[in-house]
Amino acid sequence: MSVCSEAAADVVADVTVETWLIPPPTSTSPFHTRVHKITSARAILAADSGFAIHSHTGPIESERRMPVLKAPTEDQWGRSKNKESGIATSRAGISGVSDLLHTGKGRVHDVDGNSNTNFARTVVPSIVSQVNGEKWLATRVFAIPADSVKQGWLKAWKSCQKGWDSIDEMKKELGI
16 A cells, blocks of 8 residues: 555656636636646646536537537637637636647537536636646636626637736746
8 A cells, every 4th residue: 555655656746836826907807817837757738727617508408519619709609729728608608718828729628427516518628738847837717607798708808818928028027
């Protein structure tokens, strides 16, 4: 038993993560920012995700998966990803995540059924990055519950994706 524990501790010790959580700039902003400094002695994949959201369209109890969209739209439920973001919109609201340092790739992952207590089937927007050595990741997590979604949310989504041109610029602005 102790051999397994020691082996597990060695694997965990190969990776360290320091995280800074930056609250929304105003009480009505639909996003917060996360900054991670990841150090790994081996090659790993790191995923920073938004919130899980209901992944079906149509009437309640419908089994139709949300469509894949080329870009998010205010008048259609669906999911979309590009190089630097992933977003999903459904009758439950909106969930998205953006890569502010342009170091990863946007995704919208289907997750296992019943892994969420509110909805049987969900998706999770994520930014996936490869790490080997030291890497800084910065994401902006965007979410609006269904009862708060108003016309014009897409403009807020696009405006919150402005990031930094360099790690040094980010660290200076945030005082890290």
